[in-house]
């Protein structure tokens with residue numbers, strides 16, 4: 001319980017009706033989740049206007065309302081707080097309500113199109129291995145020390161973030177690594193958090209359904225660095241076209257990592273094989289089980305951040321060599337007859353291109369590469385033809401299938417994808433709407449030493465068909481099918 005007055009500290013208030021000297025039991029932005037004594041923050045969303053639920057939340061016992069417009073009827077026993085931007089106000093309120101936990105640990109945010117989960121998770125793993133109690137907020141899960149919690153978003157809403165951080169503080173967690181998605185920044189889910197550092201991985205095509213243009217998408221990502229405190233570090237990929245753009249207006253201390261250009265943390269790939277990478281970082285040789293150039297970038301980001309957070313260089317290199325693959329990121333199994341199946345979360349054109357180029361660069365014989373891939377429904381349509389084009393260019397056989405169709409017609413999604421296949425590749429691909437059948441067909445087609453790439457769903461253990469979620473695990477399915485053949 002906290003007083004409304006304290007909770008509103010630092011919130012830009014336009015006007016207030018009623019008393020701020022009242023106790024608040026719960027902060028919520030959802031009418032379906034209100035308890036007696038709650039503060040309800042009304043947000044204008046894409047599907048609903050939270051202001052339309054004000055009567056309902058009051059009848060359920062809410063005692064205070066934060067809103068962008070006062071309702072027509074003002075009740076004496078309720079406090080109404082008018083703000084310019086409810087989403088931003090919510091984030092600051094959530095921070096205050098949970099005791100501003102981000103100031104009590106070292107919080108590092110990772111942003112970029114691809115590699116956020118990998119970098120954040122491996123930093124968490126590395127710090128845990130080093131004996132430092134750590135936390136993780138990522139697409140796959142929220143971890144507090146060794147405890148694991150489920151997530152629904154890459155960057156959760158600001159209440160979930162602050163509640164999780166507060167639990168971390170309670171459990172003496174010293175470092176927290178979190179993914180910062182562009183939706184998260186745009187919807188102010190991360191506003192009011194105090195970061196110790198920010199890491200940029202790369203910027204390529206994704207989410208143009210939401211951000212409309214690439215420059216809007218880039219500017220949203222940049223905003224995260226613009227708002228970092230001056231004591232923080234801002235670590236960027238200097239080889240990425242937009243890497244230096246991220247630092248243009250930041251007050252934070254600037255650092256770079258790169259494989260190609262001059263950088264503070266400079267690496268070189270010595271060997272890139274199926275068994276792993278051999279890298280030279282700052283003149284020291286390093287072996288890692290992680291595969292592919294893109295992982296060399298991820299590891300450089302991890303190396304730089306770990307050093308900036310105070311771990312000795314030689315210790316960082318030792319810990320990096322102990323890291324295993326993150327679930328659903330180049331996770332592979334080899335069948336008794338020698339077929340390799342790789343499950344990877346590549347759900348953007350760039351990720352798919354990187355993974356297929358990596359597979360092509362490390363294959364030793366004349367194996368066939370068979371790719372099974374789909375694109376999510378209710379998401380960016382522009383990436384669909386691009387992903388089909390990349391898959392057919394860089395594989396010997398392609399099965400276009402469903403990812404999470406959500407509320408879209410799977411057949412229509414496949415038609416969008418097919419638009420990207422060049423006529424010379426028409427013979428290379430088939431469409432099989434049912435993802436299980438698609439994986440089964442790939443397993444039946446594969447001969448000794450062939451490589452099957454199952455892309456797009458990685459660690460996900462479900463498939464979303466319409467509004468229904470069914471159990472579905474690419475890795476488990478491929479493993480079982482290959483062991484039967």
Ligand SMILES: CC(=O)N[C@H]1[C@@H](OP(=O)(O)OP(=O)(O)OC[C@H]2O[C@@H](n3ccc(=O)[nH]c3=O)[C@H](O)[C@@H]2O)O[C@H](CO)[C@@H](O)[C@@H]1O[C@H](C)C(=O)N[C@@H](C)C(=O)N[C@H](CCC(=O)O)C(=O)O
Pocket residue numbers: 029030031032042043044045046047048049050053139152153154155156157181182183184
């Ligand atoms: C497009 C998007 O990001 N939408 C997010 C947004 O929903 P919205 O704007 O549609 O909200 P809305 O449903 O219209 O509701 C408006 C307000 O009314 C409230 N409401 C609504 C109904 C009701 O009965 N009562 C009620 O109070 C809602 O709680 C909300 O406060 O705010 C919601 C509450 O925080 C989020 O759950 C929701 O995420 C949706 C489910 C989603 O799928 N988001 C994805 C695209 C996303 O955020 N992805 C990113 C990046 C992924 C990546 O690349 O890694 C992520 O960080 O996960």
Ligand SMILES: Nc1ncnc2c1ncn2[C@@H]1O[C@H](COP(=O)(O)OP(=O)(O)OP(=O)(O)O)[C@@H](O)[C@H]1O
Pocket residue numbers: 112113114115116117118119139154179201202294295297298328329330344345346347350351352354355458
């Ligand atoms: N640095 C990188 N550059 C390009 N592609 C990468 C990089 N790291 C990983 N990938 C590819 O992108 C996929 C997703 O990686 P990861 O889950 O780490 O990214 P993410 O940014 O967390 O994605 P999301 O936006 O869904 O949270 C991987 O399975 C791999 O194919």
Ligand SMILES: N[C@H](CCC[C@H](N)C(=O)O)C(=O)O
Pocket residue numbers: 139154347375376377379403404456457460
């Ligand atoms: N966090 C990303 C992941 C997409 C993964 C893919 N399997 C899909 O469902 O489209 C998103 O919500 O856009």
Ligand SMILES: [Mg+2]
Pocket residue numbers: 116117118138139140154179
């Ligand atoms: Mg992620």
